[in-house]
Amino acid sequence: MTKRLAIIGGSGLYDLPGLTDTRWVSVDTPWGAPSDEIFLGRLGDAELAFLPRHGRGHRIPPSEVNYRANIAALKQLGATDVLSCSAVGGLRADLPPGTFVIVDQFIDRTFAREKSFFGTGCVAHVSMADPTCPRLGDHVQKRLAEQGVPHVRGGTYLTMEGPQFSTRAESHLYRSWNCSVIGMTNMPEAKLAREAELCYCSVSMVTDFDCWHVGHDAVTVDAIVKVLLANAENARQMVRGLAEDVAHDEHAAACRCRHALDNAIITAPAARDPEVVARLQPIAGRVLG
Template sequence: MSAPPTGRIGIIGGSGLYDLPGLTDTRWVAVDTPWGAPSDELFFGRLGEVELVFLPRHGRGHRVPPSEVNYRANIAALKQMGCTDVLSLSAVGGLRADLPPGTFVVVDQFIDRTFAREKSFFGTGLVAHVSMAKPVCHRLGRHVLAQLAAQEVPHADGGTYLAMEGPQFSTLAESQMYRSWNCDVIGMTNMPEAKLAREAELCYASVAMVTDFDCWHPGHDSVTVDAIIGVLLGNAAQARQLVSGLVAQLHADTQAPACGCRSALDHALITAPSARSPEMIHRLQGIAGRVLQAQG
């Protein structure tokens, strides 16, 4: 059997995700990037023959609020460490009555309402525009769905994630507006994470774990942290099982990826080679080196 078409697998989520049975060769590693340090050190481990890299999105102990997460450094660090596939797990509020707390939603679309975050690796001196029409990896998403079905976890195949700035929860008027937009879940962390993963040519899948109905729901008009944490603890075991099962599925998948994620930059760089900033070229080697070297 040929080697699976996967390098290291990156896992972004809560700090408890790396407590997996059978995880060996574990170590914390400090990583720096051209965009600064990520939220925390990266936790490396091996599950069978597959190497995993865990990144606590908010740092151990949940120290970093959503708007202050260094999303560029987080994605760059995973890319630098050889990750090709990234599974993002996050707590969200449910915007539909049929997505109660405890449901896992395999997100396939986003609406980005954040405004206080750096959203691209590119900029003045080297401009790029990647397609976000299909913002997640469908190949990776199919594996996630298969594993959730095997676990018999309540889940939804697809859903639109409304990314809000936070850190406060929604007003009732906002919650009702997002429902009128046909959004399914609401959270504070998957943007610009998904955009940056696409720029870094990573296969990225988002699993949104519903912890509460947002304040639109008559029985949940006052979202509390205590209630959310209670559901989070209940979801934790299922999330760890999801990670373990997904690793096994990806290792067994020997088909070359046809998703296009790993060639997202093929036609994205718009700045003429002669006009590109040498400083930006140097800074972007870890993200876009594949196309920069090919284009001279």
């Protein structure tokens, strides 16, 4: 099968030497337009798609990102694997700024976002017990280790609504829940990727200590950007290596993420709304027929 790696993150990630066949494409989805046009390219045998989560120039705040359109657009373009790159605050002393965290769990504290492709007329319940793809995480871990980049495998990402940063009380509360990092964007992104049967891996780069750490200043945008720029090359090299791994992964087709909808749709066929089913075709056509 053809495999295409999609990267959701900042615009600097698609500045890769050797990227050919590059072009920006517009995609229309049943859930509206994604955050921006999508940048397509090829790196050797690897097909790549890059989506600026907040739009070029960071125009869209976290709560107004059209997460459904973003995931649907990538699926429609043939994406099979999604690498989510995010800036996060660190909630543990052993995760200083510059550390990459390969997240494997989430706590979703968002409340103002559409979180499912399904709804009245066709209801589905996918499992989120293990919300990220371990196969994709293995590839990321291997590449970061080869690069000598400080990283940890595993950790819980607390997704807050934003756009304001945490209060100190909130930050201490999330630490008491054993959360590793805090951010504003990976939910409902991960849930929607699961519904779309896409393999999803979250790589979060710690840019600050949120506001819990008494020895550090409260988080500022300037500090976040400074750490991101300092580590941009590490992120690009990770993407380059991951693209090669995905392109040559012989086990990808058997990944359980690709079958997340096998037993998820609960609405009886006779009770399904034809218009809803038609809208769901780009996402769930494999099981809806």
